[in-house]
Amino acid sequence: MTTLRHEAIVPVTAAGRRFDQTVAEMFPDYSRSRLSGWIKDGKVLLDGARAAPRQLVRGGEKVELEAELENEVHAQAEDIALDIRFEDNDLMVVDKPMGLVVHPGAGNPTGTMLNALLHHNPGLAELPRGGIVHRLDKDTAGLMVVAKTLAAHTRLVEMLSLHEVRRQYEAVVLGTMVAGGTVDEPIGRHQHDRLKQGVRDVIDGGKESVTHYRVRERFRAHSLIQCNLETGRTHQIRVHMAHIGHPLVGDQLYGNGLRLPRGASQELIDALRGFRRQALHAEKLGFDHPITGEYLEFDSPRPADQDALIEALRADTVLHPIED
Template identity: 40%
Template sequence: MENPDVLQEAEDQDLYEHLNIVVDKGQSLLRIDKFLMYRVNNASRNRIQNAIDAGNVLVNQKTVKPSYKVKPLDEISIVFPHPPRDTEVYPEDIPIEIIYEDNDLLVVNKAAGMVVHPGYANYTGTLVNALAYHFEQLPQLTGNEGRPGLVHRIDKDTSGLLLISKNEGTMTRLAKQFYDHTITRRYIALVWGDIAENGTVTGYIGRSAKNRIIMDIYDSEDKGKWSVTHYTVLERLGYVTLISCQLETGRTHQIRAHMKHIGHPLFSDANYGGDKIIKGTTFAKYKQFVQNCFEVMPRQALHAQVLGFMHPGVRQYMEFEAPLPADFAAVLDKWRKYTQ
């Protein structure tokens, strides 16, 4: 059986439904909103019009208005936020750190160890349970009963910023930004080894054939989805390096898999081999030092530090930054003292 913590962490792209339709040769002229109501399963007129208004519906690669009349052989592409699974979410009074909130959205600084969304073996205690409590006075969204709108996700043991939508219109517009890769997402990570220079990791990412709870990088598109991570060296600390990672795509475990792929797994990342000594000396004192670091931070050294997006309501770019959590800061301090 696959690890439930891994299974519940879907990649960002999986939160959205991508549809491509080629209009039949014999199609008569018909408004696109009505046409899509007939062609798209479980799509209300409101959902379709929100997608059109947000620019998520393209005809022959151009945005259209709801009144546009489809013609034979038109090529239509659509991006919808996926409706949530039909799973009841119980509100729970769980402390969460809200960085920003308005009528349309909020930004949360998620603690490490908190599962984002209810799933197998994790039906309570999740961020969504906490958000359901926070939102209990808000009106429910059609098709989204009891569940705030997740725009993206991060792994259970990754800390940092998450963007949450509070209505369908906002969610649809933010979905387009994620799909177009116009969201700013920077992570800070501590990795094994001395990284010589800044760089970029690319490749097709998919489930490992040997271990289904982790992801591997492949050179063939039939084995995975294209992924791009740009990394910048922030600080060299001897046997480990502090880096900043800029995501161009948002795949499951992307940074963790990419850094392992280039021989620099994240420090203390058990699933990707970073929870043992990879670089350093054989001295007992050094081994004890690293073990002490693992005890201070018994999870991957990865933090979603910066999140930037165009606010759909006020139409202004907004960017937020979350400080390093205590465990990450403590491990950094230990390595800095060790290398002095």
């Protein structure tokens, strides 16, 4: 556990405001929930004495904060290679490979991205979820941002909740889509299958979920689309695309099985039958640096298997042109 001590003077402009609100503004590096816990535990003093969260301040008082940072994660550090696209004192951007689980869990206690991150930077153990602020499914490759400090973590979580992080995906879906659009449907845990998510009303536990999509290329029985997320729910793109009748190619959880165009070549048949994961790639990530404010943007090259699938679909379309 690491203990950090801070002292600051309540600004006169805060006169008449609640103690907990004032402390949150004075120490923005820490989340409101963390600060609230410290206030209740007597780790935040006002002129040397404990104060209730709702107590009003006058301005000019001294606030003493004893920030106790316990290890938030207890996973084992493992020497697993990471493709780090950017790193500074506050954050890193990692291009996650297909097949790498992000967090340890049932069936995957080791060999995860978190284990790799802890080996790269043991200090991440003191951050919530090891600094990971969003995730990708095991079989989805692409870009993720990881916080290295509490200040960056707090701000990145806020930016994600305010839809201030640009997350762009490429997907291959079943069916020939005519135009792009938006799926604005809440997502929650599936009622009967605990491994799945599903579109559910807010009153039944669904959470706001918005996916914008546009068609990049049409094939005879498939489409190549771009998806941009406003929210980041578990399996969001997979659930939303299945909901509108265009599940992702290879999606074993939400898909409708194999669909072969009439007269498909053996090459295309092999490509579709051999694609055993959801055809989804987190290709672009853009955001304002949480500390410096500088805009950062990164691109991830398309995985080889997804590239081969798209090329096979293109070759089939050349042989059997789409009739508009």
